[in-house]
Amino acid sequence: MKSPRISQNKKNSPWFLYILETKNGKLYTGITNNIERRMKAHKTGRGARFTRNFGFKKLLYSEGLNSQAEAMRKEREVKTWPRKKKIELAGIKKRKSASKLKIFSRKQKAKGPHRNLLKEFH
Secondary structure, eight states: OOOOEEOOTTTTOSEEEEEEEOTTSOEEEEEESOHHHHHHHHHTTOSOHHHHHHOOOEEEEEEEESOHHHHHHHHHHHHTSOHHHHHHHHTOOOOOOHHHHHHHHHHOOOOSTTHHHHHHHO
16 A cells, blocks of 8 residues: 655644545545644544544545644645545545446446446546
8 A cells, every 4th residue: 555645845843734535535634743643543533523424544645834823724725625636635646436436327327329438437
């Protein structure tokens, strides 16, 4: 498994912005001053309510920042971003998800000459 991308320009800084993936594929963005302790809390269900509800899968991205105020500003900004932009920040290449294919097949059965095109994009 590929390790998360960590910003190297401020690796010894006191605050971190992080993005993690939950067990059902949702992204969670947060800040902390101790990344190891916070990830352990998320893994054991003592983290944020969001990760207690959706589970913890893996850390995708971590960025060191100079202060709590800077971390809070960056967190507020990143939380407004669409999922695609967060994934780009984390340096993850787009991959097909089997679960998305299952959702598509349950919602609608493609018929006719376009069915192969629909399968390629989901």
